[in-house]
Amino acid sequence: MVDISSSSCLIFGASGGLGRPITEQLAARGANVSLVGRRFSRLADVDAEGPRIEADLRYPEAASKAMQTAIDAHGGLDIVVNAVGVVAFGPAAELEVDVLEELFLTNTFVPIFVAKAALNHLRPGGLIANISGVIAEQNLPNMAAYGASKAALKAWDDGFRREARRSKIQVLNARPGHTETGLADRALAGSAPKFPTGMSPQHVATVIVDGIAEGQTDLPSSAF
Numbered sequence: 543m544v545d546i547s548s549s550s551c552l553i554f555g556a557s558g559g560l561g562r563p564i565t566e567q568l569a570a571r572g573a574n575v576s577l578v579g580r581r582f583s584r585l586a587d588v589d590a591e592g593p594r595i596e597a598d599l600r601y602p603e604a605a606s607k608a609m610q611t612a613i614d615a616h617g618g619l620d621i622v623v624n625a626v627g628v629v630a631f632g633p634a635a636e637l638e639v640d641v642l643e644e645l646f647l648t649n650t651f652v653p654i655f656v657a658k659a660a661l662n663h664l665r666p667g668g669l670i671a672n673i674s675g676v677i678a679e680q681n682l683p684n685m686a687a688y689g690a691s692k693a694a695l696k697a698w699d700d701g702f703r704r705e706a707r708r709s710k711i712q713v714l715n716a717r718p719g720h721t722e723t724g725l726a727d728r729a730l731a732g733s734a735p736k737f738p739t740g741m742s743p744q745h746v747a748t749v750i751v752d753g754i755a756e757g758q759t760d761l762p763s764s765a766f
């Protein structure tokens with residue numbers, strides 16, 4: 543079990559629709575947070591004290607540098623949350639190679655870069671939380687590449703979790719359904735299908751933060 547109170551937490555994607563309430567809820571529960579986003583300006587509005595780190599996580603060394611900043615600020619690192627992601631829509635035949643690369647680089651490779659770095663920086667007893675998605679459980683037409691990038695992350699976590707256990711590190715994979723963060727309106731390509739109204743970001747953040755506090759390793763879509 544991870545004691546959130548007075549822990550040191552680093553949130554990647556802290557400026558995002560899910561990353562922001564996760565960061566604010568962790569801080570409200572007493573965590574010492576460090577915030578990472580691609581654009582510094584978007585981190586300013588997050589209602590939590592802690593260092594703001596601008597980083598493009600597509601560069602493998604960026605995760606490690608951010609973790610060192612968190613350790614310098616808070617004396618160690620206990621929890622790493624990865625709330626970074628991008629989406630694209632459209633028929634497979636129309637998917638451009640650069641969009642495919644961007645999807646898998648950000649949604650699959652970035653969490654792998656983060657996990658590898660975290661093994662060298664987390665204190666024993668620490669936890670890594672990744673946000674995959676309901677689409678990893680049931681992929682959809684016109685979202686096949688996004689769904690595959692998220693299913694790959696779920697598969698990575700299933701294997702990596704068993705390795706990380708030897709270093710006394712827990713790995714949590716969360717698979718929320720559609721959430722009203724605006725992500726679908728920021729697609730790299732294509733237009734979103736008409737989704738029913740999604741869950742509130744606050745609700746999804748609460749389920750994830752509760753899962754971290756309870757030491758869960760898996761939050762399937764049914765947990766949300």
Ligand SMILES: NC(=O)c1ccc[n+]([C@@H]2O[C@H](COP(=O)([O-])OP(=O)(O)OC[C@H]3O[C@@H](n4cnc5c(N)ncnc54)[C@H](OP(=O)(O)O)[C@@H]3O)[C@@H](O)[C@H]2O)c1
Binds near residue numbers: 558559579627
């Ligand atoms: N929203 C949903 O319906 C839903 C459902 C299930 C799963 N998820 C997953 O949950 C995660 C968060 O989604 P969200 O809805 O909160 O999206 P969001 O609001 O667009 O937030 C994405 C975050 O990722 C950051 N980011 C993107 N690329 C980056 C990069 N190369 N380096 C560093 N940071 C980068 C963004 O930084 P900037 O703010 O600086 O751009 C932002 O903080 C994603 O993995 C998404 O796939 C979302």
